[in-house]
Amino acid sequence: MDVERIKFERTGGFANMRIAADLEPDDFSEEQLSALSDLLDKLDFAELPENMVSDPSASDQFTYTITVEAEEWMHTVVTGDASANEKMQELLELLNRLARNQMRKR
Amino acid sequence: MHKHSPILCIVPPHMLKEIAANGSEIQKRMAVDTINASAILRAERLKMAEFGAVFKSAIAKAAGDGKERIVYDAKNGSSLPGTIARREGDGPSADVAINEAYDGSGITYDLFKDIYNRNSIDGNGMRLDSTVHYQKGYDNAFWDGQQMVYGDGDENLPVSERLFNRFTIALDIIGHELTHGVTQFEAKLVYSQQPGALNESMSDVFGSLVKQYQRKQTADQADWIIGEGLLTANVNGIGIRTMKAPGTAYDDPVLGKDPQPAHMKDYVNTIGDNGGVHINSGIPNHAFYLTALELGGFAWEKAGQVWYATLRDKLTEKSNFQQCASLTYQTAGELFGTGSLEQQAVKNGWAGVGLNVEGGGTEPGGGCLESLLRFVGAAPAR
Numbered sequence: 283m284d285v286e287r288i289k290f291e292r293t294g295g296f297a298n299m300r301i302a303a304d305l306e307p308d309d310f311s312e313e314q315l316s317a318l319s320d321l322l323d324k325l326d327f328a329e330l331p332e333n334m335v336s337d338p339s340a341s342d343q344f345t346y347t348i349t350v351e352a353e354e355w356m357h358t359v360v361t362g363d364a365s366a367n368e369k370m371q372e373l374l375e376l377l378n379r380l381a382r383n384q385m386r387k388r
Numbered sequence: 389m390h391k392h393s394p395i396l397c398i399v400p401p402h403m404l405k406e407i408a409a410n411g412s413e414i415q416k417r418m419a420v421d422t423i424n425a426s427a428i429l430r431a432e433r434l435k436m437a438e439f440g441a442v443f444k445s446a447i448a449k450a451a452g453d454g455k456e457r458i459v460y461d462a463k464n465g466s467s468l469p470g471t472i473a474r475r476e477g478d479g480p481s482a483d484v485a486i487n488e489a490y491d492g493s494g495i496t497y498d499l500f501k502d503i504y505n506r507n508s509i510d511g512n513g514m515r516l517d518s519t520v521h522y523q524k525g526y527d528n529a530f531w532d533g534q535q536m537v538y539g540d541g542d543e544n545l546p547v548s549e550r551l552f553n554r555f556t557i558a559l560d561i562i563g564h565e566l567t568h569g570v571t572q573f574e575a576k577l578v579y580s581q582q583p584g585a586l587n588e589s590m591s592d593v594f595g596s597l598v599k600q601y602q603r604k605q606t607a608d609q610a611d612w613i614i615g616e617g618l619l620t621a622n623v624n625g626i627g628i629r630t631m632k633a634p635g636t637a638y639d640d641p642v643l644g645k646d647p648q649p650a651h652m653k654d655y656v657n658t659i660g661d662n663g664g665v666h667i668n669s670g671i672p673n674h675a676f677y678l679t680a681l682e683l684g685g686f687a688w689e690k691a692g693q694v695w696y697a698t699l700r701d702k703l704t705e706k707s708n709f710q711q712c713a714s715l716t717y718q719t720a721g722e723l724f725g726t727g728s729l730e731q732q733a734v735k736n737g738w739a740g741v742g743l744n745v746e747g748g749g750t751e752p753g754g755g756c757l758e759s760l761l762r763f764v765g766a767a768p769a770r
Contacts, residue, residue: 294661342530375523
């Protein structure tokens, strides 16, 4: 899968600290890029429902908005901590780390 | 079921022994059979009694006879609830986060039970489950609809870059998360816009009261800070929010400035943060603070009673700030008398944030649609 760009935003949470970043392949190490590609494949990201925030009784969880732009498709998914499965959690952790690095460099 | 001789089964044991020793052959046999059967029956009765005690204890637990806590350890993973680390009655762990989650949920239970006569989150003895060490570098705590979850902050970053400590560090955070559970079982305030900000505010109010209750502080002695100790020394801030002076908790080059308003005239229209639930909660937070300060003494006693009864009996899923103001005023009248000092303090508290308890306060203007239009620049800014 040739990912061209990822837009990542994390909002909400107990402290309500927003994190956002536009990530391009150059922002990833080779190892991270391989992990990203693997996770997107395993999640079948392009086919995921757009809104995956399923539990209305959850409070203070983060809300994540991920837009993946690949060569032939673009897809946005909104998810939360409580509704994310294990692979999605891994993807969120990776993107969160990279987004924070990018924000720190600014 | 054992069969018994209709005569011998009512004969006292000492007499049976005599018959077994001195009776005819048939009398001896029947007496021995009866003695054996009685022994079996006694054993069964004993078993039934033991079972009854266990059953009674289970029923009592299910009905919520006393607090019941479990703290789990996610071991930096994402699976919930994780591995059991400390159960109710266990001694302290060597892990500080486990002990903070255990003690914090315990004192939160105590406040609701001792002061508001509420038996746990659901009012019926629900077990308090907490998970600590959730994920790596997870700078958050949340209520997932069933349990409390706490991250360790920025523990995966170099010390000089850390912004957050572990989220169990502040007792009011634990009280805050647990109160989300109470709201879920009572008013069920939807987590968006003003009902969501009221949901957040209720959690801050009772989170702060848990801390004050533990410290035995009066309203004027309390710091009214939410998340004191959560920010590291790298951040210019005293906490995440302050009910005393919303908007002044932090002002930092990395985190930015505390965005909370303290008055309806500064209400923030936004689509982020579920419509600003952690932002506009500053307004009802400050109304509670002003009420409690005017009443004096322990804030959990009068102001807390009014807010709790309103949360339990009056607020509904879509209640807004104006309705909350009017309903707390009404509740204060019911609890302390119409025209009482308590009711007047509630009125003044809301007036201090721009809301008239009889309606007609400063409206934030517009709803979701206007917020959206303003956000995209299609409506004039206020």
